[in-house]
Each structure stands twice: as C-alpha cells, then as structure tokens.
Amino acid sequence: MQKNYFLILLLCLCSYSTIYSQGETSNWYFGQGAGVRFTNNGSITPLTNGKLNTVEGCTSISDADGNLLAYTDGITVYNKNHQIVQNGNGLYGDPSSTQSAIMVPKPEDPNIYYIFTVDTSVNDNDPDYGLNYSVLDISMNGGNGAIVQKNVNLLQDSSEKITGVIKDCFDKSIWVITLAAENGSPDFFNTYHCFEVNTSGVNTNAVRNTFANLNIGDPRGYLKLSSDGKKMVSANVSDGVYIYDFEPETGTLSNQLQLTVPGYENQAYGVEFSTEGRFLYLNTFTNENVSQSLLLQYDLNAPDISGSVVIIDQRAAYRGALQMAENGKIYRANPNSYTEGIPFLSVINKPSEKGLAVNYVHNAVSLAGNNVMQGLPPFIQSFFNKTDLIRNPDGTSSATLEICEGDSFILEADNIPGAIYEWEKDGNPIANPNNYFLDISNASLNEAGKYSLKITSADPKVCPILGESAIIVNPAPPNGTLTIVQCDIDNDNSTDGITTINLEQAYIYETNSRDFTFTFYENAANLASNTPITNTIGYINTTPLNQTIYYKATSTKWCDSEGIVEISILPTTVSINPQSPFYACDNNANDSQELGTFDLEMIKLLNYPNLEATFYTSLADASLEQNAVSGILTTASTNLYVRLENSNECQGVDEIALIVNSTPILSFPELHYLCTDGNDLVLNAPDGYDVYKWIKVENGIETIISNSTFIAINEIGNYQLELGYEYITNGGTMVCENSTNFEVKPSNIANIETIEIKDLSDENTIEIFTSGDGDYEFSIDGINFQESPKFENLLPGFVTVYVQDKNGCGVKDEKIAIIGYPKFFTPNGDGAHDNWQIIGVDDMFQPNSLITIYDRYGTLVANISPKNSGWNGNFNGQPLPASDYWFKVNLEDGRIFKGHFALKR
Structure with missing residues (x-):
C-alpha cells in the first residue's frame, strides 16, 4: 500500500488563545426539534431528542468532554435530560431574534453559566426588553440545573445580535458584545457595547465603541468575531455588512469597513470566519418572499476585500445562519422560507481554502426528518481559536484529515526551546518522547480520533499554545490472494481447461463486494497501466487449467490495495442426480398452465448435506454463477443445474429434473339438501379418479367418512370431496389431489x-x-x-x-x-240454473249452515240447507214471479252475510 505522509503543523497562536477545549460546542440544538452532535473523529450525527421550536435564535453548551449541559431558544432553558430547568421559563429572548441568546461560562467556576439574551419587537404590542442576562447554576437539582438569577437588564434596547470571545488567557475574562444605541435607548444603532465577564461576574459598565458614520435601522443578521478575537463582522440585512479590527485586551473596535455585496441577493444574514481568520463567509438572500440566496467568500488579506468576493453557491433559498463547528467545517442553514424549514444542513468542508476549493456540499447532513430554520447556535468564538493544523502537500491547511488504514501521518508543532509539550488523544494523555511532533506509522483503525497538544512556554508571560486535529482512518480493502476454482462445464469441451468465469465470485471479493470496488487485470502490465478486464462476468481464461491475474480493491473513501487472483479450472462432466426427478403437483388445475412448487432448500438439505449447492436454470448461469434460484420455486416441468462448491471452490455440477404432475379438475355442486323426513341423501362423485375421499368437517376437524365413489348422507353440515390421481415415482407413489367443499342443508315437506x-x-x-x-x-x-x-x-x-x-x-x-252465490237462476226445467244455492258449502263443508230467502216485501219464501240442491223458485207449491229476491246466510263458522239475486222466467 502506498504510504502518505501528512504534516500537521500547530502554529503558535497569539497570546489570547482559547483556554477551553472544543467539547463545549459538541452538541447543537436548533430549528424544529433538530440537532447534531460532533464526535472526536470529526464526523457528525443527527439528534432527534431536542425540544426547541424556533425560527431563529438558539444556543447550547456542553462540557469540555462534549457532554450536553443545556440549550435554549432565549426564552426556555432545557437541561441535559431535555427537561426545563428549575425557574427556566420566561427569559427575555425571542424566537424571532437572530441570535436570541449565547451561553458564557463564568471563569474559574465550572457550575455557573451566564445566559445573555437579546430581545426584538415583532409588532406594536410586543415589548423589546433589550439586553439581559440570567444565571444558570448547572450543579443544582442533582446536576439538572436551575436559573438562580433572571433577566438582569444591561441595555434598555439592543439589536438582535450578540457574540463573545476570550479577553485574556491569564485573567480568563470573556467579552460579550452587542450592537445598540450609544445610551442603550430605542434609537438607531451606532455603538458596540462590550461587557466583560470575569471571575467576579458580569461587569455592567460596558466598553462603548461608537461610530459616528454608523446608523443601523435594520439590525437583523449575525454578529461574529474571528476565533482569535482580532476581527469582527456585523451583518445588518438591508443596512449593510461591516467589518472591524478588535483589540481583545481593551475591548475596542477600529477600522470600520463596509463590504460591497454583489448582485441583487445582497441582504446579508449569516456570517462566519474561517478558523485562522483569513476568509469571511456571508449567507445572503433577496427578500422576505420568494428568495434567492448566495454563499460568498471574502479574502480579508486582499488589498481590495470587497473585490476579492467569490460566489461559492447560488440557488433558490431563504436566509440562514453560518456556524463554525469543532471539526473546522462551517455549516449552513438554508430554509425554503421564514416558516418552512428543510431537514438538511449544508457544509463548507475546507473553509481555509480559497474560492471553489472550499468543497461546498449542499444538503450534506441529514437531520433525520427534523427541520433547520434560519438559526444555528452561536458560541464563544474562542472555542474555535486554532489555526488549521493539517498542512497539505500543496501548502494549504485543513482541520480534518482522512487517511487509509496503513497510511502514516505526522503531527508537528514549532520546536520551542524549553517548552513543555503535552499530547492527548480523545482526552487521554499520550507519552511522546519526540515532544514537538508525533509520528504515527502504519496507522490502524484505532488511530482515528481527536488529537490535542498543549505547549507551555518557558516564559510564564506567554499564553499556552493549544491545538487539535481530527484524524479519520478509513478501513483498507483486503489485499490477500483471491482464489477461483471453476468447473469446466462448457457445452463444447469440458476437458480443455478453458471456460467462462465470473471473476466477481472470487473469494474475498464476494464477501466484501458491498464495501469495496474490485477491478481485475489480466497481467501486471495491465495493472500498472490501469487497463482492466472489461468482461468480469464471462471472462475466458487464456491459460488452460491454471492462470494468475491481478486485482485492485478500492473503498468508497478511495483507499486501495492490490493482489493476485489464482484461477484453477477443473474438467467437469455434468452428472444426473440419482434422486432425480423430483415431483410436485399442479398448483391450480383450473388454469391453463401446469405449475408446481418445489422446496429447493429441502432438496439441498436432503441431497447435498455437506456441500454448498446452488440451483440455476441454465448451464451458462451455473458456470457464471448468475441468476441463481433458491427457496420455494414455482415452475413448470423443467431441468435445473446444481453447482456444488466447498469454500467457494467448484466441486461439480448436477442436473436434476423437476416434474409437475396433473391435479384433478374438480366440478361438484356446493349445496345439497337432505329431506329430514325422508330417505338418506345419496351423492355420486365424478368418475375417472384413483382416490376418493368423502370428509365430514365439524368444528374445524376433518373426518373421512367414505372412500367410495358415492355416499349416503343422513346428517346436515359441512362436507368435503377430495379426488386424486396416483403417480408412480422413483421413490414409490404420490397422489395429486384436489378438493371442494359442499354443504348439506335440511329440507322437508311443508x-x-x-x-x-x-x-x-x-x-x-x-x-x-x-x-x-x-x-x-x-x-x-x-x-x-x-x-x-x-x-x-x-x-x-x-x-x-x-x-x-x-x-x-x-x-x-x-x-x-x-264461498259465493249465483247472481240469478232460471227455474224453467231445462236442466240449467234450475235451482239457486250457496256455492262452496255442501254436506261436507259447513253442512249445518242456515240459508233463508225473502221476497222484496220481506216475506220468507224458502229455507234451504247446504245438504240439498237449493231453492226451485216455488212457494207453497206455486211458482213465484220473476223478480229480485233477498237472502241471509248463517254459516256454520259463525259468519253471517246477506245479498240478493234475480229469478228469471
């Protein structure tokens, strides 16, 4: 493997170097439940347990080891367990304030943190409380913290921006800076107020830096100091971007310079410096509605700073923050609008490079579904006070180094006579007899992590020099000898030792193909000239029986290794497995295909217990180990080829037959009726089958009640008819059956x-x-x-x-x-209608009914009975004249009805 040597030069920092480890910035919480954590190796992982829901302002703080302590939106303070700390509500920040809050540790007191908040007014009814601070004692409530002093006012009114930096490494004071009116009243902002935080607390008498030619009415946007405290930038959306020189010892600003922002996307919001302070980055936008955004880089060492601007990125996006991280990269927030965030952060990977070499990647970091809005958490900029420690061969530097396993690197600082060098890796001391440089040869994966060096000068007046670098060690690909033992199973000649080969089945390649890319070369010259084999699947060896080729394995992180592939060809004759054929029944007798299901895993287990058996539908696939079939296979009758291997070495090829036997097509009525007051129900099955089963199904239990072609059923219920064909196989017989359910319901005479x-x-x-x-x-x-x-x-x-x-x-x-009656009768002796009688009664039906007949004057002229023929039209032996006559019937069933009829002569 090629050895790469990297020089990581730890430059002497100014006498105001940070006294803090970068662990304080390890955890970020922001936006709508979003968060990220930075690990020792420089990587970043999303956090989803945050409680914030803020469109802009937020901040967080961790301890020196990177353990979360607290975070806030400037109004509510949450502890490490994501619970509201005691008395942690009602701080005077604002979710619409650009930098709503910043947390500042009290020098020499690990338990006390000052939370500075800046308010803003979004409407007439929203008061602006200006600049305040509250005191968080992290030791209270068992380490869960409490606000012990709240909303101490420092300025009646201020901008919505705030930043901080170390004043001096000896007295350990910190400057906290905001922009406001000179006297802190609600007025145009022209003064930067610098408040000192020292071991005694917050000095309420600020150092005021007033600029007569500064008149800020739109104070939206970020305020940032460079990590060494020498430069400050103030972004004021529509009122411009200003840079200053800052003197940490005195808290004074000078040399105000307004930058020119190009294009119409000229409203600056997010700002950040590269680690060494040379480059300044702006994140600009167009307006409050549909917006375009620019990411700009300025070279602060250039004679014409405004003229040095480079557009790093341009796209449709809204305003957002820029924030340095402990890994030396700058992260960018780019929501779609004021209220619509996105679940990604973008990143400037190499902010100390010039121009497009910064390697900007848009939407590079997933936030696991939670959205970043406009704000990212600001920190005391001194936490990032380091020059990039990795010196690249081209003379540039960066904060993180990625190497491959087996590479070497050197970490080196200035050799200062009399100085004490203290090395650490991930917070653990390293014994290093070389003092000012650390030489790591043939790095293993364990060499990855965060390396720190503290140089204490022999001169007690000089601040310690501190530095860190993150080393990422990527796994190296395997570099052993790959082997391929291939069976010669060509159709033309299986004994010549020449055959097609799937190089991707080489041992090691097969088990590492997801992690590494393998490229194969026919000889060492082709490897040297990078002329690879193009047909890795279907390669034909050029030397019979045994041949050596070469490979290169490359990881996704561009780590590579080289090795050889030993190819052995075994002359092979395809054998017929003695247990073949294997049988199955047609799955569906009613469709047009005969398809059966075969358990290939069971065939493998029973017939190839000590070999690796893989099934293929063609000999070519078996040779190249492509398109294997496995598990449960549904197919028509076919032949398969079984490639047999041991430790990825071909042992031979078998051929097996899969035969699908027909299943009966069954047609039988689903419903039958049993006459419960009659004989048994006799049912006949269709003819022409080898197996008959009549089954009674009751409570899910199936009971065979007959194996005849017919059955007599005397019980209602659920039944099943099963018919089958019987086949002779190489192992005996098998039956392919089909069944249908039917129901017997009761019926009877009414x-x-x-x-x-x-x-x-x-x-x-x-x-x-x-x-x-x-x-x-x-x-x-x-x-x-x-x-x-x-x-x-x-x-x-x-x-x-x-x-x-x-x-x-x-x-x-x-x-x-x-029952009814005739409407007339004609008693003339012609044999038709000679008598009048009630219809529907006789000597069998209501024979005791009483029928009386009256003339039109009500005179009773006849009494008749259903038992006789009726009235003949005479009264006292004499014929009555033609006329209407009335009747009354008293039926035997109790009914009475009356009516009339006509007598016609």
Missing part, C-alpha cells in the same frame, strides 16, 4: 299451518301459511306453481291447494271452499 280465505266478494283471494325447513312453491291446480303463497280473483267453489318443496322432499295438498 306443514300447512292455515289458509286465509277472503271470499263472498267480487275479488276472492286465498293466502297459504306454511312451516318447515324446505323452500316452497304454491299451486291451485297441481301443475302451475308460483313463488307467492297468495292467489287472487278466484271463482267461488271447491279448490285443492298444493305446496311443493323445491328441493324434492314432496308435495302437501289441502281442499278448501271459496
């Missing part, structure tokens, strides 16, 4: 419960009421049947009604009488 007769009218009707298990139809002539039990418009007289079971269980009949 019981006529009653017949409702509506007679003695012009529209006589009857309706038959029955009971029973059958399905019945009705008739009054025994021939023509109907579904309805009701018959209408019937003539009077005697009628037989019939009730028939549709399921063949019999017919029930009953004779009834429909």
Whole structure:
C-alpha cells in the first residue's frame, strides 16, 4: 500500500488563545426539534431528542468532554435530560431574534453559566426588553440545573445580535458584545457595547465603541468575531455588512469597513470566519418572499476585500445562519422560507481554502426528518481559536484529515526551546518522547480520533499554545490472494481447461463486494497501466487449467490495495442426480398452465448435506454463477443445474429434473339438501379418479367418512370431496389431489299451518301459511306453481291447494271452499240454473249452515240447507214471479252475510 505522509503543523497562536477545549460546542440544538452532535473523529450525527421550536435564535453548551449541559431558544432553558430547568421559563429572548441568546461560562467556576439574551419587537404590542442576562447554576437539582438569577437588564434596547470571545488567557475574562444605541435607548444603532465577564461576574459598565458614520435601522443578521478575537463582522440585512479590527485586551473596535455585496441577493444574514481568520463567509438572500440566496467568500488579506468576493453557491433559498463547528467545517442553514424549514444542513468542508476549493456540499447532513430554520447556535468564538493544523502537500491547511488504514501521518508543532509539550488523544494523555511532533506509522483503525497538544512556554508571560486535529482512518480493502476454482462445464469441451468465469465470485471479493470496488487485470502490465478486464462476468481464461491475474480493491473513501487472483479450472462432466426427478403437483388445475412448487432448500438439505449447492436454470448461469434460484420455486416441468462448491471452490455440477404432475379438475355442486323426513341423501362423485375421499368437517376437524365413489348422507353440515390421481415415482407413489367443499342443508315437506280465505266478494283471494325447513312453491291446480303463497280473483267453489318443496322432499295438498252465490237462476226445467244455492258449502263443508230467502216485501219464501240442491223458485207449491229476491246466510263458522239475486222466467 502506498504510504502518505501528512504534516500537521500547530502554529503558535497569539497570546489570547482559547483556554477551553472544543467539547463545549459538541452538541447543537436548533430549528424544529433538530440537532447534531460532533464526535472526536470529526464526523457528525443527527439528534432527534431536542425540544426547541424556533425560527431563529438558539444556543447550547456542553462540557469540555462534549457532554450536553443545556440549550435554549432565549426564552426556555432545557437541561441535559431535555427537561426545563428549575425557574427556566420566561427569559427575555425571542424566537424571532437572530441570535436570541449565547451561553458564557463564568471563569474559574465550572457550575455557573451566564445566559445573555437579546430581545426584538415583532409588532406594536410586543415589548423589546433589550439586553439581559440570567444565571444558570448547572450543579443544582442533582446536576439538572436551575436559573438562580433572571433577566438582569444591561441595555434598555439592543439589536438582535450578540457574540463573545476570550479577553485574556491569564485573567480568563470573556467579552460579550452587542450592537445598540450609544445610551442603550430605542434609537438607531451606532455603538458596540462590550461587557466583560470575569471571575467576579458580569461587569455592567460596558466598553462603548461608537461610530459616528454608523446608523443601523435594520439590525437583523449575525454578529461574529474571528476565533482569535482580532476581527469582527456585523451583518445588518438591508443596512449593510461591516467589518472591524478588535483589540481583545481593551475591548475596542477600529477600522470600520463596509463590504460591497454583489448582485441583487445582497441582504446579508449569516456570517462566519474561517478558523485562522483569513476568509469571511456571508449567507445572503433577496427578500422576505420568494428568495434567492448566495454563499460568498471574502479574502480579508486582499488589498481590495470587497473585490476579492467569490460566489461559492447560488440557488433558490431563504436566509440562514453560518456556524463554525469543532471539526473546522462551517455549516449552513438554508430554509425554503421564514416558516418552512428543510431537514438538511449544508457544509463548507475546507473553509481555509480559497474560492471553489472550499468543497461546498449542499444538503450534506441529514437531520433525520427534523427541520433547520434560519438559526444555528452561536458560541464563544474562542472555542474555535486554532489555526488549521493539517498542512497539505500543496501548502494549504485543513482541520480534518482522512487517511487509509496503513497510511502514516505526522503531527508537528514549532520546536520551542524549553517548552513543555503535552499530547492527548480523545482526552487521554499520550507519552511522546519526540515532544514537538508525533509520528504515527502504519496507522490502524484505532488511530482515528481527536488529537490535542498543549505547549507551555518557558516564559510564564506567554499564553499556552493549544491545538487539535481530527484524524479519520478509513478501513483498507483486503489485499490477500483471491482464489477461483471453476468447473469446466462448457457445452463444447469440458476437458480443455478453458471456460467462462465470473471473476466477481472470487473469494474475498464476494464477501466484501458491498464495501469495496474490485477491478481485475489480466497481467501486471495491465495493472500498472490501469487497463482492466472489461468482461468480469464471462471472462475466458487464456491459460488452460491454471492462470494468475491481478486485482485492485478500492473503498468508497478511495483507499486501495492490490493482489493476485489464482484461477484453477477443473474438467467437469455434468452428472444426473440419482434422486432425480423430483415431483410436485399442479398448483391450480383450473388454469391453463401446469405449475408446481418445489422446496429447493429441502432438496439441498436432503441431497447435498455437506456441500454448498446452488440451483440455476441454465448451464451458462451455473458456470457464471448468475441468476441463481433458491427457496420455494414455482415452475413448470423443467431441468435445473446444481453447482456444488466447498469454500467457494467448484466441486461439480448436477442436473436434476423437476416434474409437475396433473391435479384433478374438480366440478361438484356446493349445496345439497337432505329431506329430514325422508330417505338418506345419496351423492355420486365424478368418475375417472384413483382416490376418493368423502370428509365430514365439524368444528374445524376433518373426518373421512367414505372412500367410495358415492355416499349416503343422513346428517346436515359441512362436507368435503377430495379426488386424486396416483403417480408412480422413483421413490414409490404420490397422489395429486384436489378438493371442494359442499354443504348439506335440511329440507322437508311443508306443514300447512292455515289458509286465509277472503271470499263472498267480487275479488276472492286465498293466502297459504306454511312451516318447515324446505323452500316452497304454491299451486291451485297441481301443475302451475308460483313463488307467492297468495292467489287472487278466484271463482267461488271447491279448490285443492298444493305446496311443493323445491328441493324434492314432496308435495302437501289441502281442499278448501271459496264461498259465493249465483247472481240469478232460471227455474224453467231445462236442466240449467234450475235451482239457486250457496256455492262452496255442501254436506261436507259447513253442512249445518242456515240459508233463508225473502221476497222484496220481506216475506220468507224458502229455507234451504247446504245438504240439498237449493231453492226451485216455488212457494207453497206455486211458482213465484220473476223478480229480485233477498237472502241471509248463517254459516256454520259463525259468519253471517246477506245479498240478493234475480229469478228469471
């Protein structure tokens, strides 16, 4: 493997170097439940346990080891367990304030943090509380913290921006800076107020830096210091971008310079410096509605700073923050609008490079579905006070180094006479006899992590020099000898030692193909000239039986290794497996294909217990190990080829036959009826099958009740008929069966419960009421049947009604009488209509009914009985004249009715 040496030069920092480790910035919480964590190796992972929901302002703080302590939107403070700290509500920040808050540790007191907040007013009813601070004691409540002092006012009114930097490494003071009016009143902003935080607390008497030619009315946008405290930038959306020189010892600003922002996307919001302070980055936007955004780089060492601007990125996006991270990269927020965030952060990977060499990647970091809005958490900029420690061969530098396993690197600082060098890796001391440089040869994966160096000068007046670098060690690909043992199973000649080969089946390649890319070369010269084999699947060896080729393995991180592939070709004859063929039944007898299901895993287990058996549908696929079939295979009758291997070495090829036998096509009615008051139900199965099974199904239990072609059933219920073909196989016999379910329901002859007769009218009707298990139809002539039990418009007289079971269980009949009377009669002796009598009564039907007849004057002229022929028209032996006569009938069933009729002569 090629050895790469990297020089990581730790330059002497100014006397105001940070006294803090970068662990304080390890955890960020922002936006709508979004967050990220930076690890020792420089990588970044999303956090989804945050409680913030803020469109802009936010901040967080961790301890020196990177353990979360607290975070806030400037209003509510959450602890490491994402609970609101005691008294942690109602701070005077604002979610619409650009930098709503910043957390500042109290020098020499690990438990006290000052939370500085800047308010803003978004409408007439929203007061602006200006600049305040609250005190968080992280040791209270078992380490969960409490706000012990809240909203101490420093300025009546201020801008919505704030930043901080270390004043001096000896007295350990910190400057906290904001922009406001000179006297802190609600007015145009022209003064930067620098408040000192020291071991005594917050000095409320600020150092004021007033600029007569500064008149800021739109103070939206970020305020940032360079990590060494020497430069400051102030972005003020529509009122411009200003840069200053800053003197940390005195808190004074000088040399105000307004930058020119190009294009119409000229409203600056997010700002950040590269780690060494040479380059300044702006994140600009167009307006409050549909917006375009620019990411700009300025070279602060250039004679014309505004003229040095480079557009790093341009796209449709809204305003957003820029924030340095402990890995030396700058992260960018780019929501779609004021209220619509996105679940990604973008990143400037090499902010100390010039121009497009910064390697900007848009939407590079996933936030696991949570959205970043406009704000990212600001920190004391001194946390990032380091020059990029990785010196690249081209003279540039960066904060993170990625190498491959087995590479070497050197970490080196200035060799200062009399200085003490203290090395650490991931916070653990390293014994290094070389003092000012650390030489790591043949790096293993364990060499990855964060390296730190503290140089203490022999001169007690000089601040310690501190530095860190993140080393990422990527796994190296395998570099052992790959082997391929291939069976020569060509159709033309299986003994010549020349065959097609799938190089991608080489041992090691197969087990590492997801992590590494393998390229194969026919000889060492082709490897040297990078002329690879193009047909890695289907390669034909050029040397019979044994051949050596070469490979290069490359990881996704561009780590590579080289090695050889030993190819061995075994002359092979395809054998027929003695257990073949294997049989299955057609899955669906009713479709047009005969497809059976075969368990290849079971075939493998029973027939190839000590070999790696893989099934293929063609000999070519078996040779190249492509398109393997496995598991449960549904197919028509076919042949398969079984490639047999041991430790990825071909041992031979078998051929097996898969035969699909026909399954009976079964047609049988799903419903049958048993006459419960008659004989057994006899059912006959279709002819032409080898196996018959009649099955009773009850409560999910199946019981075979007959193996005959027919069955007599005397119980209702659920049944199954199963028919099968019997086949002779190489292992005995098999049966392919098909079944159908059917139900036997009860039926019987009807019981006529009653017949409702509506007679003695012009529209006589009857309706038959029955009971029973059958399905019945009705008739009054025994021939023509109907579904309805009701018959209408019937003539009077005697009628037989019939009730028939549709399921063949019999017919029930009953004779009834429909009572009526003739409208006239002609007693002239011609044998037609000679007597008048009630119809539907006789000596069998209501024989004791009483019938009386009257003339028009009410004189009783006759009494007749249903038992005789009726009235002949005479009274006292003499014929009565033609006329209307009246009658009264007292039926035996209790009914009484009256009417009249005509006597005609």
